[in-house]
Amino acid sequence: MSDNNNKSDYRPWIWIIVTSLFITFMTVFVLQLTKDMVKKRAVRKIVTVEERLEPFGRINLVTSEETLSVKNIEQPDLPEQKEDKVLAPAMKVELSAGPEHTIRMLNVGPTGTMVFDPAVIKVSPGDTLNFEVTDMAHNSTSIANMIPSGSEGWVGQMNQNFSVTLDAEGIYVYQCDPHLMMAMVGIIQVGDAVNLEEIKKNSENLKKNFAMNSDRLDSYLSQL
Numbered sequence: 706m707s708d709n710n711n712k713s714d715y716r717p718w719i720w721i722i723v724t725s726l727f728i729t730f731m732t733v734f735v736l737q738l739t740k741d742m743v744k745k746r747a748v749r750k751i752v753t754v755e756e757r758l759e760p761f762g763r764i765n766l767v768t769s770e771e772t773l774s775v776k777n778i779e780q781p782d783l784p785e786q787k788e789d790k791v792l793a794p795a796m797k798v799e800l801s802a803g804p805e806h807t808i809r810m811l812n813v814g815p816t817g818t819m820v821f822d823p824a825v826i827k828v829s830p831g832d833t834l835n836f837e838v839t840d841m842a843h844n845s846t847s848i849a850n851m852i853p854s855g856s857e858g859w860v861g862q863m864n865q866n867f868s869v870t871l872d873a874e875g876i877y878v879y880q881c882d883p884h885l886m887m888a889m890v891g892i893i894q895v896g897d898a899v900n901l902e903e904i905k906k907n908s909e910n911l912k913k914n915f916a917m918n919s920d921r922l923d924s925y926l927s928q929l
């Protein structure tokens with residue numbers, strides 16, 4: 706009798722343990738299922754242009770003996786990026802009227818993402834170019850071997866409007882330092898394109914810095 710009593714004393718405990726195990730198992734199962742669903746949703750989430758194009762990397766201008774060369778420093782692995790659409794067949798750029806011209810720095814512009822606008826401009830010797838930081842995190846720096854010989858070029862500070870007056874005739878190619886990898890470059894032609902051949906030659910080297918929009922510079926040059 707006492708044996709039977711002892712046995713029946715254990716029964717509720719066995720049930721409690723079995724039930725607890727079952728509840729634990731079900732909870733883990735449901736949690737895992739929810740996690741998977743959330744994961745699948747996150748993958749499907751649409752990534753905005755801004756999220757894709759957050760500034761990354763860092764470009765420094767390094768002075769060598771005679772020329773400045775452009776180098777990438779600590780270039781991170783790039784996320785998969787969509788290329789901008791290839792531009793329509795190039796229209797030749799017209800001479801801009803007046804002694805002053807504004808070039809805006811944009812995250813999204815008429816010719817793509819991370820662009821100067823206008824990206825290609827033709828002006829007269831002695832004209833002034835006003836760089837305007839319409840969007841943040843941009844600057845404009847001339848590229849040493851891609852401006853007319855004898856010209857000093859310029860180095861614009863980040864997030865600051867500034868002006869440059871260009872007297873020497875020829876083509877000036879400039880870049881936005883943080884977005885060179887995305888081919889954020891621009892071209893100013895002052896008077897005649899006397900250094901076009903040299904610019905075309907040196908553009909091959911510059912293009913090595915582009916991780917995307919690699920045809921952008923050629924497209925700009927074809928407008929001259």
Ligand SMILES: [Cu+2]
Pocket residue numbers: 810819842843844881882883884889
């Ligand atoms: Cu920029």
